Amino acid sequence: MTILVLELERPDSLTVEGFWALRNNFFAYTISFFWLYVQKISSKTVWWVMILLFASSLFSYVTAIVSTHFTDSLAQVVYGLVVLFITVSNRGLYRSLYQDDPNNLPLKERIEDMKKWIFFDTVGKVVGLILSAAIFRQPCFFPFF
Structure with a gap:
C-alpha cells in the first residue's frame, strides 16, 4: 500500500503553487491510502497505525525532493512537516496502545x-x-554544496 507514494508526481516548480497544482494527486493518494482499510477499522489503535504508515510513506517522497533541492527552504519545510507528522502519529500510537493495555509492563516501560x-x-x-x-x-552556510 505504501508503494502508492511512488506514483505521486513531483512539482514542476518547487513553490507553494507547484505543490498546490498537485493537490488532486495528493487527495487521490490520501483517499486511496485510507480506502483500503476503512472496512477493516476496529479500534483507535489501528487508526494510529494507518496514520503512522501514511506519514511514513511520504518520507521517501519528501526525501527525494529535498535531495534534488537541498538548499531550498520550501523543500526543507515540507520535509520537516512530514518528520513532525511522523513524530506526532508515533506518539499517538504509543498512547493508544497503552490505553488499550495499561498492564503491559514492557510497553509501559517503553x-x-x-x-x-x-x-x-x-x-x-x-x-x-x-x-x-x-x-x-x-x-x-553550506559553501560545499
Missing part, C-alpha cells in the same frame, strides 16, 4: 522512556523546521 525525550525531540524538530524556513535558503 512509554516512560519515550516521555523522557519526546519533548526535546519535538522541540528540536520544530526549531529545525523554523530555521529551515527562515535561513536555510542562504547558501553561505
Whole structure:
C-alpha cells in the first residue's frame, strides 16, 4: 500500500503553487491510502497505525525532493512537516496502545522512556523546521554544496 507514494508526481516548480497544482494527486493518494482499510477499522489503535504508515510513506517522497533541492527552504519545510507528522502519529500510537493495555509492563516501560525525550525531540524538530524556513535558503552556510 505504501508503494502508492511512488506514483505521486513531483512539482514542476518547487513553490507553494507547484505543490498546490498537485493537490488532486495528493487527495487521490490520501483517499486511496485510507480506502483500503476503512472496512477493516476496529479500534483507535489501528487508526494510529494507518496514520503512522501514511506519514511514513511520504518520507521517501519528501526525501527525494529535498535531495534534488537541498538548499531550498520550501523543500526543507515540507520535509520537516512530514518528520513532525511522523513524530506526532508515533506518539499517538504509543498512547493508544497503552490505553488499550495499561498492564503491559514492557510497553509501559517503553512509554516512560519515550516521555523522557519526546519533548526535546519535538522541540528540536520544530526549531529545525523554523530555521529551515527562515535561513536555510542562504547558501553561505553550506559553501560545499
